[in-house]
Amino acid sequence: MIIVLFLAILTLLALYANPFIRKHNTKIYIAATLLSILAFIFRAQPIATPFIQGFLGLSFFYIVMITGAIDKKHLIRTKFMTLRREYSIIGFIVITPHALNYTIQGLDGTRSLEWFGVISFLLMIPLFVTSFIKIRKKMSSKTWYRIQSAAYIIYLLLFIHLILNFTQPINLVLYLFLFILYFVLKTIKFVKTGKLR
Numbered sequence: 001m002i003i004v005l006f007l008a009i010l011t012l013l014a015l016y017a018n019p020f021i022r023k024h025n026t027k028i029y030i031a032a033t034l035l036s037i038l039a040f041i042f043r044a045q046p047i048a049t050p051f052i053q054g055f056l057g058l059s060f061f062y063i064v065m066i067t068g069a070i071d072k073k074h075l076i077r078t079k080f081m082t083l084r085r086e087y088s089i090i091g092f093i094v095i096t097p098h099a100l101n102y103t104i105q106g107l108d109g110t111r112s113l114e115w116f117g118v119i120s121f122l123l124m125i126p127l128f129v130t131s132f133i134k135i136r137k138k139m140s141s142k143t144w145y146r147i148q149s150a151a152y153i154i155y156l157l158l159f160i161h162l163i164l165n166f167t168q169p170i171n172l173v174l175y176l177f178l179f180i181l182y183f184v185l186k187t188i189k190f191v192k193t194g195k196l197r
């Protein structure tokens with residue numbers, strides 16, 4: 001349920017700290033990387049839970065995801081849209097300790113490997129790399145959009161991953177709510193505009 005708190009904080013930051021985040025994005029990426037390394041090193045400590053259990057990463061990704069489903073006329077969409085790149089980069093950085101932790105456990109036989117998580121994480125890598133402006137500028141917009149469309153497969157895999165791996169019933173209710181909301185909003189948008197993007 002900590003995801004609800006994270007989503008609220010990320011929404012407030014998008015509303016009130018938007019220019020600050022964009023201005024200092026590189027510093028924020030470095031800070032997120034350092035915190036993720038620390039979380040991985042101290043992964044047995046409760047303080048690392050938001051990173052190691054994937055809650056923080058999922059919160060960032062959910063904002064990125066829902067942005068594409070919100071109607072263009074809403075202010076919140078504009079605010080989220082201008083931070084979409086930053087949130088997806090930070091999301092990838094902070095989900096990495098989770099992915100590493102459970103991949104290691106899957107490979108050393110501590111638990112079975114969670115393939116839906118693994119594949120969704122692997123698919124995120126090209127999206128993460130091409131999120132950086134310098135790399136994006138080197139490719140045509142057609143190629144870039146084609147790579148980004150893998151996001152829909154990632155969302156589906158993530159949904160299955162969460163449904164199979166929730167640790168508390170209330171988390172399952174939350175995941176169902178969040179993903180059904182996304183699906184409903186996306187369908188309404190598609191019916192209105194005829195476009196997926």
Ligand code: HEM
Nearest residue numbers: 053054055057058099102103114117118121165166167171
């Ligand atoms: C290599 C990639 C991944 C692996 C091996 C993996 C593995 C796992 C495993 C084993 C669990 C169950 C943990 C437990 O029982 O305590 C889990 C839970 C979770 N995963 Fe992943 N995962 C991966 C990628 C992802 C990604 C990309 C996201 C989100 C962006 C994510 C979000 C979550 C969340 C939020 C939970 C917690 C569910 C809950 O406690 O309600 N995972 N993952």
